[in-house]
Amino acid sequence: MNNILEIKNLSFAYDNNNLILDNINFTINSGEYVGIVGPNGAGKSTLIKIILGLLKPTKGEVKLLGQNIESFNNWSKIGYVAQKAASFNSSFPATVEEVVSANLYPKIGLFKRIKKKHMEKVYEVLKVVQMEKYGKRLIGNLSGGQQQRVFIARALVSSPEIIFLDEPTVGIDIHSQENFYNLLEELNSKMNITIVMITHDIGMITKKANSVAYVGGKKLIVHNANSDIPLSHVLREIYGDEMHLLHHL
Amino acid sequence: MFEILQFGFMQRAIIAGIIIGILCPLIGIFIVLRRMSLIGDGLSHVALSGVATGMILNVSPLATTLIFSITAALAIEKLRKTYNKYAELSISIIMSCGIGLAVILVSLAKSINFDLFGYLFGNITTVLPSDLWIILGLGIFVVISIFLLYKELFYLAFDEEAARLSGVPIKAINLFFIILIAITITLSMRIVGILLVSSLMILPVAASLQIANSFKQATFLSILFAEISVILGIIISYYFELASGGTIVLISVLILILVLLIKAKKEVKI
């Protein structure tokens, strides 16, 4: 399949008169590595939630893996790391193992127990995010960055075809961020996982991603190496006068 | 001390007690972690009107209460969709209906010989042989259900949004879970009493959360604490002729305090 995500004429408002997104079109092909950037409150997280069916579009349609999102049922093919995924109830008595294996439950099936091969898969992805030594630790007792890695592992454990990451590198130190970007590149190139990542790190994402979607002023503009419009133009359109500020980052 | 087991009612009380000592914390751990504690109180108040109805109609209060509390559970789920921004409002509405109805029915039933106090605070002498079979049967049903849905219930409690996105059928599980709560409250009311059921769901879990190192351990410790409370509570309430529910709940409070003290002492050492 080529079009892994297809958004047509999408508009969205939390309350009726206040459009956050206005008539957006957006397509992502299988195997792409796409960044989503834009100012705070532009609607990036909202867009991802609409794509995942967590919010209903006011207008327009969303197709994920060729299926209409309202009737979508292929959830094991989708990975998602929410913005502030790590802001859960920190006294929840769950180990890293228990949290990561949770995303395998639908695969394991209702009424069935976790088996050894599932645990092996859990440790395989924990190793990918370098957290394999923390399997038995309570998730609430880890640092914010470590928790974030656990949630990335959770998104990877069901072997998804596409992963949505909402500011996954917030709270992760520079060295680990580098590892993380390398990890994404590997997942993308070796395992052919489509990656959609929201970030404020424009410098990094323009280098790493195949294309970058700029969200702002209720619009979405895709920019990549083949685009006719110069990037500076897009940035001014989306960020306005803040643009030169962000250039320093 | 085993002489107390020669009485049929004590045997029944102990068996029923062992079952609800598993049920209440097993349901309770998910209630606590999902911050739904109010639901236990809401449903148990409705249970009282079920009891009164059974008395007036002269049928098994256990059966009428079961019908009342399951209906109330379904109503709460339905209302929760109407007031999705104020989830606890739906519980308050149903709870008000339950209390209002209960007060009227209880005043109607006054003429009948009605052990209101026993239903409110628990009375070990009142578990009838026919009750025991219902408690046993439905109790096993609830335990097996939780056992089979354990991992999905865990995921729902930890992160409902992620559970939904991973493909867990959350609507169906939520609905089924609230019915399990209603059944558990009904089964527990003879031993712990309507007003104290939700305490037995919450206190052992509160104690276990202080020291558990995993979700499995938290579940196991909650059940252990609840069993100690229930069995000791039944025995003590027999010898001192106390309301069993009150005794059981006070023992759970003691266990909680003990756990907190031990934990505090450990932390000082480190």
Ligand SMILES: Nc1ncnc2c1ncn2[C@@H]1O[C@H](COP(=O)(O)OP(=O)(O)OP(=O)(O)O)[C@@H](O)[C@H]1O
């Ligand atoms: N649940 C909600 N109800 C009403 N408005 C909301 C809700 N969530 C977000 N908004 C509003 O929608 C707009 C877009 O929010 P969104 O979270 O999508 O922004 P974002 O682009 O992800 O920003 P950030 O970079 O800060 O994460 C904001 O103006 C926000 O205030």
Ligand SMILES: [Mg+2]
């Ligand atoms: Mg956001």
